[in-house]
Amino acid sequence: MTVFEKPQALTEAPLHYCPGCTHGIIHRLVAEAIDELGIRGRTIGVASVGCSVFSYNYFNCDMVQAAHGRAPAVATGVKRSDPNNIVFTYQGDGDLAAIGTAETVHSAGRRENITVIFVNNAIYGMTGGQMAPTTLPGQVTQTSPYGRDVTKVGYPIKVCELLSNVDGAAYLERVAVNNVQNIKKAKKAIKKAFQNQIEGKGFSLIEVVSTCPTNWGMAPDKALNWLEENMLPYYPLGVYKDITAEEEK
């Protein structure tokens, strides 16, 4: 009989996330991957700034909290200190794709052997719903009250597409957590991103398209629908780069 249990890699701390927020699911997927690979004792996580800043309270492993956008640089230090460490960052879209763009691109360029979990919900959640680098054209936020006007503020950054042009990146996949089928795919991708690190394959980034019901101003089920109808067409799911698949060919 299979008993549904809480992963060892999550602490007992109650999550602070809003009702309907998908961070909880993603935390669980990361924790399950860590458990299944048996790496919790040598895993060191890097928390970022934003809604997931408190992830250092939730992951049951050594954790360091980085300044806004700097998680990949901090992770580089942790990894270079002892390559036996399994090092992951957990970052949102503002952190990774705006203020931390340089750290993201260059850690990928170095093929830094780390795992990056990138949660893209198209908005700054912690500060109350401002326009993010991944906010969709026309999307209304606190700082784009008339909708994101691409003629004035430009276009969203598509991180997987951008990094797929960086030679150093080893594995890039965009997944979503809007339904059971996609959650299963997300789990597989996240686990592979850690497996790659164990095998020394280098920089792996999993972009998880997710919801922010509170700041989108929607009920959780409506938010999932909005994700499907608006985000997925702009941010297509799939593998954007995989050197391990290329090696197998």
Add this chain to the structure above:
Amino acid sequence: MADKVLMKGNEALAEAAIMAGCRHYFGYPITPQTEVAAYMSKRMPKVDGVFLQAESEIAAINMVIGVSSTGKRVMTSSSSPGISLKSEGLSYLAGCDLPALVVNVQRGGPGLGGIQPSQSDYFHATRGAGHGDFHMIVLAPNSVQEMVNLTFKGFDLADKYRMTSMLLADGTMGQMMEPVSLDQGVVNTYEKPWALTGTKCERKPNIVNSLLMDPETLERLNFERFERYAQIERDEVMYEEYLMDDAEYCVVAFGVAARVSKNAIDEARNNGIKVGMIRPITLWPFPKAVLNAAADKVKAFISVELSMGQMVEDVELATRCKKPVLLCNRVGGMIPTTKNVLDSINKAVEIGGAE
């Protein structure tokens, strides 16, 4: 006595760092400290260490944070404009109570400034290295030998007090060559139970963090940190006195300014002026007590600086303005000449005599 070797200041401090047990260096090219990175790129692979040229000074200081959080000795170096970029990380190092050695081989500013020597980051180093209430231990070498000695000292104090030590050199110290002894004897090691080494599933997770949402907790940690700072101010002050026994006038200078001042003092003494020098070696903690005591004996102070007058404020504070404090300064990459300092000493004599 170990053999002496002829080395450039920047290279000497880099070798000293390796001898002090540092195996991780993260840097970014900027004049006049680039020799540190170049030296490390050659040496680190030979001692199984890590040299990494970061994409920016910001990334470099955050890589330092990463290594430091695992409990290992780590350093970065830069020059003034690059140190501005590192400021964010310096604040996080303080908030996380992490040790690190950060080297600033100063050049003229503000902005891109110039590439010639300066001491105009004194305020930044001793007061405003980033947001929030914190200090760094600030060490000011005035010879290549001291570049070496204070690199060892900087790592030791950083580990001892879990904070950043900054080696605040000026461009002259980085660029000049002098004979040095690299042997510093035994290197202390410190227990770091807080370090992120992986739980091995045997202990509770360690968390390195500077975020505290509860104001009472954050206040308490600030007070605790400043109790540690108070201990450092009591125990770790370093300075050198030169001809102060009978001095009626006191030059205060560090780094290259102290070397020039020494010549000026010798010349003034030949002219019958009883002048000496107090050379702060730690700029923070500042040698307040010795200066305050000197203020009861001398007639005036002369602060000699490569800035528009930054340390001069600390001299006034330390001496409680009991005696006049003159400023002798050159800036923008210019270095005070012996004549500049002599003129200021003579001016002090006029003022001192008038009182």
